[in-house]
Amino acid sequence: DWTMGAYREQMVEKIRTDVGDKKVICALSGGVDSSVAAALIHEAIGDQLTCVFVDHGLLRKNEAQEVVGMFRDNMNLQVIHADETELFLGELEGQSDPETKRKIIGKLFIDVFQKYADGIEGAEFLAQGTLYPDVIESVSFSGGPSVTIKSHHNVGGLPEKMGLKLIEPLRELFKDEVRALGRELGLPDSFIGRHPFPGPGLAIRCPGEITRNKLNILREADAIYLDQIRKHGLYDDIWQAFVAILPVRTVGVMGDGRTYDYACALRAVTSVDGMTADYYPFSHEFLGETATRIINEVKGINRCTYDITSKPPGTIEWE
Ligand code: XMP
Numbered sequence: 015d016w017t018m019g020a021y022r023e024q025m026v027e028k029i030r031t032d033v034g035d036k037k038v039i040c041a042l043s044g045g046v047d048s049s050v051a052a053a054l055i056h057e058a059i060g061d062q063l064t065c066v067f068v069d070h071g072l073l074r075k076n077e078a079q080e081v082v083g084m085f086r087d088n089m090n091l092q093v094i095h096a097d098e099t100e101l102f103l104g105e106l107e108g109q110s111d112p113e114t115k116r117k118i119i120g121k122l123f124i125d126v127f128q129k130y131a132d133g134i135e136g137a138e139f140l141a142q143g144t145l146y147p148d149v150i151e152s153v154s155f156s157g158g159p160s161v162t163i164k165s166h167h168n169v170g171g172l173p174e175k176m177g178l179k180l181i182e183p184l185r186e187l188f189k190d191e192v193r194a195l196g197r198e199l200g201l202p203d204s205f206i207g208r209h210p211f212p213g214p215g216l217a218i219r220c221p222g223e224i225t226r227n228k229l230n231i232l233r234e235a236d237a238i239y240l241d242q243i244r245k246h247g248l249y250d251d252i253w254q255a256f257v258a259i260l261p262v263r264t265v266g267v268m269g270d271g272r273t274y275d276y277a278c279a280l281r282a283v284t285s286v287d288g289m290t291a292d293y294y295p296f297s298h299e300f301l302g303e304t305a306t307r308i309i310n311e312v313k314g315i316n317r318c319t320y321d322i323t324s325k326p327p328g329t330i331e332w333e
Pocket residue numbers: 164165166167168210211212213214254288289325328329330331332333
């Protein structure tokens with residue numbers, strides 16, 4: 015893609031000029047956006063880049079190992095695996111309001127980066143994989159008050175007190191363009207094709223109060239759901255698919271006994287850029303088979319629903 019080739023060259027030049035001989039730390043979330051941002055910046059300045067992978071304990075099953083392994087082994091990036099699970103889950107304990115949860119996570123992200131940035135001599139820049147849709151969902155309408163649909167923790171929330179300058183090399187791009195740029199940079203297709211994953215992670219797929227137990231149940235259900243989607247060859251037809259664990263337990267029967275376990279909702283949408291979305295029209299066979307697997311294989315879930323809400327009026331995530 016010649017357009018992305020030109021964009022890549024321009025950005026590499028711009029990053030080199032902006033950064034000079036200083037160091038950059040990159041907010042690596044494991045998503046396509048931050049991965050492409052990291053690859054681009056690495057191409058520009060090599061080992062002047064250190065990636066910090068903040069493990070907030072809100073990641074999917076095996077996610078941390080996969081992401082850290084991929085960046086260290088395949089791409090030769092310097093990656094710090096910052097396991098801050100205790101910090102995040104501790105601060106989130108007892109919190110059920112969606113915006114409060116997002117704000118706590120956003121604030122801790124900044125604190126954690128500050129901590130790691132302080133440990134890297136000469137670090138003056140913080141890189142983020144902010145995309146154009148993130149930017150425009152947070153802008154003010156002309157003449158009116160600033161309207162934020164959801165507080166994306168990775169947009170505009172970085173206070174100057176952090177003492178780091180921001181680099182956002184993907185700020186002008188939509189998701190499909192970011193993927194093209196990633197391919198251009200030689201990232202593996204399996205990685206480029208990954209569904210987006212939100213910065214706040216499983217926190218926004220666990221409506222209401224987060225507990226370790228709910229997170230563990232959610233991880234297992236989500237892994238089975240994605241396994242089903244891959245096995246049926248549907249992964250690439252879907253923009254994003256995930257399970258949300260609902261803050262309600264329901265009665266079921268298992269053998270001779272009564273169960274009283276969590277209900278979950280499966281979500282899958284098609285979209286071009288995440289701004290609008292339609293629910294994915296799975297076959298009834300697929301849904302039935304998947305629900306049966308989740309209920310049989312995941313201890314703690316006894317009911318499964320399918321979310322058929324489009325965006326708008328819904329959002330893709332549950333919080
Ligand atoms: P919504 O739920 O707003 O999501 O329809 C649109 C897209 O954005 C992702 N998303 C986020 N990504 N930080 C992110 O990096 C966030 O705080 C955040 N909130 C939502 C969501 O997964 C979907 O792809």
